[in-house]
Every structure is written in structure tokens, then in C-alpha cells.
Amino acid sequence: MNNKFLGTGVALVTPFKTDLSIDHDALTKIVNFNIENGTDYLVICGTTGESVTLTKQEKQDVIATISQANNGRVPMVLGIGGNNTATVIEEIKTTDLSNMDAILSVGPYYSKPTQEGLYQHFKAISEACPVDVILYNVPGRTSKNMEPETTIRLANDFNNIVGVKEAGNNVAQYLQLLKDKPEDFLVISGDDDLALGVVLAGGAGVISVIGQAFPKDFSNMIRLGLQGKAKEAYSIHFKLMDIIGYIFEENNPAGIKAVFEALGLCQDSVRLPLVPASQQLKSKIKGFVNDFK
Template structure:
């Protein structure tokens, strides 16, 4: 099993200043905060990074900044995906992947392809990608579930497809994947609320949103889960349950940025069409952060 992606990965936010420019100082602080507190790997330009409102030039600069501050300390995963297969392949070929350990590639959205279309999409990407690929299934955003059978077929057919970030909030999907996957294939939770249960059932870990705000507690929870220490792991899970609900109450990443604002790690600014967390939600988050120990 690829140990690079065992444990807790976090889907980093892109901090913005009030003028909507990228706040690179805050980004570097968040990266250091995570590495120093036990996060196992970092995911760049995922959904939580507001990747759909980031320009190509910004994505390149953000990636370079994270590579620099990371300094080779933890593995890095870069989001490269989309609904236009040829454009995804073009981006892979145009990107310097020498400091990147894998790409995270979301299944096609909006176009609603069949399972065969999804398979052919990732087959083409596999043939073009010189590094490992983690599939990303998030049907709540793509409107199309990648069925477990399709994921398993891809896992068996292509050696560089090493795992899936499964974010369908569907226990049945997880269990089918864990039951039928090749031995070395990684089933990674993309659902913070289900992550511990998935790990205890045989999952490889999580790519988390809330983990980047509470990296010590969250990564300890996942490590305990990987060791099979359910009782100790659930103590940490119960401490984090409320804030996991809070950050997804309105939208992601407005919720996690509200947490970071309470922690004084970055501003809560998001780019339209997202808007910051409401005053009521920010108040609940502020109280949680003040009480957390």
C-alpha cells in the first residue's frame, strides 16, 4: 500500500485578502501550522481551495508557494481535473510535476457521462499522467456518482490509479469499495463526518476540510483509527463533531474560513459566487474555537 497517502491529508483553502488577492503569507502560515501539528500530506487546488475561481497564473503561483514552504517535508497532491478530457490532459502535460507526488482528479461534472464515459475519461488521463492519480468522486457536486464497480475496474486496469477520494457520504459505496478493491488500492474518505468509521473498516485515511484547522486532534484521531483503537479515536471524533457540522452548514469553504478567522490564521474572504459565513454561523464557530481544548 502506498504509505505516502496513509493518514490525514488536508484540502487546503486559498486565503484571500479583503481585495480578493491571494494572501500568500496566510497560506504559508496554514501550511506550516498543518505540518507542525501532524498532517500527513497536503492537497493543493481542490474544491476547498475555490479552484474554480482561481486563474491559471494564480494556481501556478499558489502551487509554487506551497512547494517552497513545504520544503519536501510531506507529500503533495495537486488537483487537476475537469469535464473536458483533452483539457485535463493538456494541463497535466503543461504542469511541472517534479515536486508533486500525485494528482487528485475529480470525475467529470455537468456533462453527466455514463459509467463507461467516466472509465474512458480516466483511462485517457492515466495514459497521459507521469505520476500517481487519486480519483475524486463527489456526486453532490458533479451530479453523477462514480459507481464502486467503475472505480474498482480503473484500479485493476491502471497501475498509476492508486486510490480514490470517496466523497459521496454513502456508507454502502465505501463498504463495496473496501470489500472489492485490489489490496494496495487506497480508499480515502472525503467525508469528515464518516472518516473514522471508514478507517476502522479498512480505509487508508482521509482528505479532510476540518483537519487543517484542528490538525493535531484530527490527525491523532485518524492514527488511532488506523491502529484499531476505536475507543480513543471516538473520543476525539466526538470533540470535533459539532464543528464538522458547522463548516458544511452553509457552504464550503466559507465555513472553514470562518474557523480560520476565529483562529486568526486567515481572513474569511471568499470569491463570488460564494459569500462569507453568516453572523449566526460565525458566532457558533467562534464559541466552538474558544471552548476547544
């Protein structure tokens, strides 16, 4: 099994200053905060990183800052996906992936391909990609679910498709994947609220949003889950349950950025069409952060 992606990966935010330029100092701080507190790997330029609002140059700058701060300490995964297969392949071919351990590629959004279309899309990506590929199924955002049969077919047919970040918020679908997957294929939770249950059922871990704000507790919870220590792990899950709900109440990543603002790690600025968390939500988040022990 590919141990690089066992445990807790975090979908890093892209911190912005008030003028909405990238705050590279805050990004460095967040990377160090995570690595020093037990995060196992970093996911760069995913949806939580507001990658769709970053220019090509900004993406390169974000990758450079994170790579420098990480300095080879933990594996790195780069988000490269979209609904134009040819464009995704072009991005793979023109991006320096030499220090990336994998790409995370989201299912095509908006266009709603059939299961065969999804298979052919990821087949083309696999064949073009020089590093490992982690599939990303998030039907709530793409409006099309990748059925377990399609994921398993891809897992069996392509050696460099090593795992799936499954974020359908569907327990039955997780269990189907865990039952049918090849032995060394990783089922990674993309749902913070379900992550522990998935790990206890045989999942490889999580790519988390909240984990980057509470890396010590969250990565410890997943570690205990991987060891089958359900009772100890659930005691941490219950401590974090409310904040997991809060950060997804309005939009992601406005929620997690409000947590970071409360922690003093970055501002809560987001780029349109997203807007910062409401005052009401921010006060709930601040209260949680202040009381968290």
C-alpha cells in the same frame, strides 16, 4: 501499499485578502501549522482551494508558495480535473508535476457521463499522467456517482491509479469499495463525518477539510483509527463533531475560512459566487473555537 497517502491529507484553502488577492503569508502560515501538527500530506488547488476561481498564474503562485513552505517535508497532491477530458490532459501535460506525488482528479461535473464515459475519461487521464492518480468521486457536486464497479475496474486496469477519494457520504458504497478493491488500492474518505468509521473498516485515511484547522486532534484521531483503537479515536471524533457540521452548513470553504478567521490564521474572504459565512454561523464557529480544548 502506497504509504505516502496513509493518514490525514488536507484540502488546503486559498486565503484571500479583503481585496480578494491571494494572501501568500497566510497560506505559508497554514501550511506550517498543518505540518507542525501532524498532517501527513497536502492537497493543493482542490475544490476547497476555490481552484475554479483562480487564474492559471494564481494557481502557479499558490503551488510555488505551498512547495516553498513545505520544503519537501510531506507529500503533495495537486487537483487537476474537469468535465473536458482534453483540457484536463492539456493541463497535466503543461503543468510541472516534478515535485508532486500525485494528482487528485474529480469526476466530470455537469455533463453526467455514463459509467463507461467515466472509465474512458480516467483511462485517458491515467495514460497522460506522469505521476500517481487519485480518483475523486463527489456526486453531490458532480451530480453523477461513480459506481464502485467503475472505480474497481480502473484500479485493476491502471497501475498509476492508486486510490480514490470517495465522498458520496454513502456508507454502503464505502464498504463495497473496501470489500472489492485490489489489496494495495487506497480508499480515502472525503467525508469528514464518516472518515473514522471508514478507516476502522479498512480505509487508508482521509482528505479532510476540517483537519487543516484542528490538525493535531484530527490527524491523531485518524492515526488511532488506523491502529484499530476505536474507543480513543471516537472520543476525539465526538469533540470535533459539531464543528464538522458547522463548516458545511452553508458552503465550503466559507465555513472553514470562518474557523481560520476565529483562529487568527487568515481572513474569511471568498470569491463569488461564494459568499462569507453568515454572522449567525460565524458566532457559532467562534464559540466552538473559543471553547475547544
